[in-house]
Amino acid sequence: MGVDGQPLHLNYKGGIFCCQDNLQCKLREGFHGPTRNLSLRYKIRWVDWDENQVPLKFYILDATDRARNGSAAIHECQIDYTIPRNHESDSPHVKKANILMVKGGYLIYGTAHMHTGVVNATLYGQDGRVLCTSTPKYGTGKEAGNERGYLVAMSVCYPKPGSIKIKDGEILTLESIYVNKFHTGVMGHFYIYLAEQLP
Template sequence: MFEIGPGKVAAKTFFDVEFPKGHVGVKSFDAELVDEEGNSVPLYEAYLHHWFAIKYHAKDWNMLKIIPKNPLEGAIYIRNEGTCNSYILPAYWGLGGESRGTKSNIPNPYAVEQGNPSYVPIGYEEKWLLNLMVIDTRGTKHRKHCTECRCNRFNLPKNFYNVTLGIDGKPLSSNYKGGIFCCQDNLQCKLKKDFEAPTRKLALRYKITWVEWNQQQIPVRFYILDSTDRVRTNGSQIIHDCQSEFTIPSNNGKKHSPPHIEKANIPIERGGYLIYGTSHMHTGVINATLYGQDGRTLYTSKPTYGDGKEPGNEKGYVVGMSGSYPKPSSIKIKDGEIVTVETRYKSGFLTGAMGHMYIYLADRLP
């Protein structure tokens, strides 16, 4: 649980969160934002920009009989099978404002294998962390712009661009108009004059379904692919350069401008049968499509926009992204196949846009 006030950003990481114990197969992982009483919070009050779960191996200090100054000393973070730079998009599960309306369940007999003791180094324990970003938009002058993390809508420190490092590890350029770096913890989106409201406590409520691991389960490998990935080679080495987010330029008020397209051609070193796929994108999305090397459509994920006020149907917000459950054996990505991730947004200035595709691949069929 965390405390947040009008216009504030909460960017938090919670370590050693509850997770199924033992050798299990995870079937689904769903989350939503709730208040202190457990009531669902609408996106127009507190926008869930993103949440994600990351696995890590922490030293078992009880076994080592040491009291550490930092319990995370020597922790090993375990990323998914995705192709991005080592520290970009490392999660196993995670979405954003579309969480309530996006399915995450994996069909039988497939599951994400976790807790296998043979994969945990001696002297370590398998643990999980949750990271989230929430923007309280109550009373803000420009609610939509706040959810896009537009830099000029926030009360940034005077030296912000000099001391804030971008995704490349260098100081942010003054041309950076918006995105996750302008939504750091405790920054303030500008409020309407004289607006006042109390702070409140919120929490990310999550639900995991799982089965005990046995010979009937077939493991799947989880990938996050990014439409900003600019793949290049250095001899035989393949280098991925994911930016995680991007800005859509202004269309200067043109009514019939073509959609903004981001496209990445990504080699998949180890392929498999496609079991499930979906995507994480923001308001303004048209769709996201994954193509095979021969141009065949592997799946398309489309948004659902809300048209009401109740949580899960907030007007103007993306409240769900469709998932794909192809017929078993119908879609297979070959080892080394170059797939294409293509994301489409409506034209018009938009900051902090994302185009992440999630796929689960299995080595075999039942």
Template sequence: MNNKRFLNLLQVEYSIIPENGDRKPVHVQKANIPLEKGGYLIYGVAHQHGGSAGSTLYGQDGRILCNSRPRYGTGKEAGNEKGYLVAMSECLPKPGSVKIHDNEILTLESRYNNTYLTGLMGHFYIFVAEKLQQ
């Protein structure tokens, strides 16, 4: 694969302050991002903070391009601290299987637990190849 581009699709810092009676378990924040130059998705991952319930990147037609889920630690060792967000799952689609069209409007959905949280982010990083090697 050549002509790879790295795109940071959303940079948002926000807080969740549930209102009285707001019993939804998950808070959802969405953003639409036009992608001027499309190509083939070869990698994707979200960056979120503690309290993450995951993030999904959708194509304009509603298809899921990448779903990035949080992994919370279960131990005491470095990189697996119990209760802390230690990783987000990555998307590595089969080359050529996920096409993003020029000027396609992507939707990023960032989900967090609906509790008092501050300094939250909804970043999503993707690598797009303009062409695939034959």
């Protein structure tokens, strides 16, 4: 069963849909590997609010989004997807979604969440202007965080404050580009922070 409670397709090779809470990857019958306990430690610090701080709205946009039903959009995101084996070619695999931003604002930050095989991800305004392009950094070594051939980071956009405004009701286009080879559990997410006003 998938995270949505529906049976997984027999050809589903893995990805977020088989990772419900408290589940694990399929193991050979009788296998009992090592276990470990992990914990997370963090500190929270409060600061006094002043006129130079403005609230931000955080959005996660998904290249699999197929919004329907007009202005009262119902979002149908797949979260992850598979690049099929039978489409291997030299041309890239492109996934696009048009996403209605009911409430806009000033773009403060943008970056993509992608997986290994990514070429880049770009967020476009309704008029075709590039709002942010996020490009991959692949590892070159053996140490943790720099594993050779694996995606280790995506670039980040910090536009000059006030330079990029997304209008209320603007339709953004998210374009996710991967190398066109079989890959499962692929994601095309774009994270943006918007400020409704500037300090």
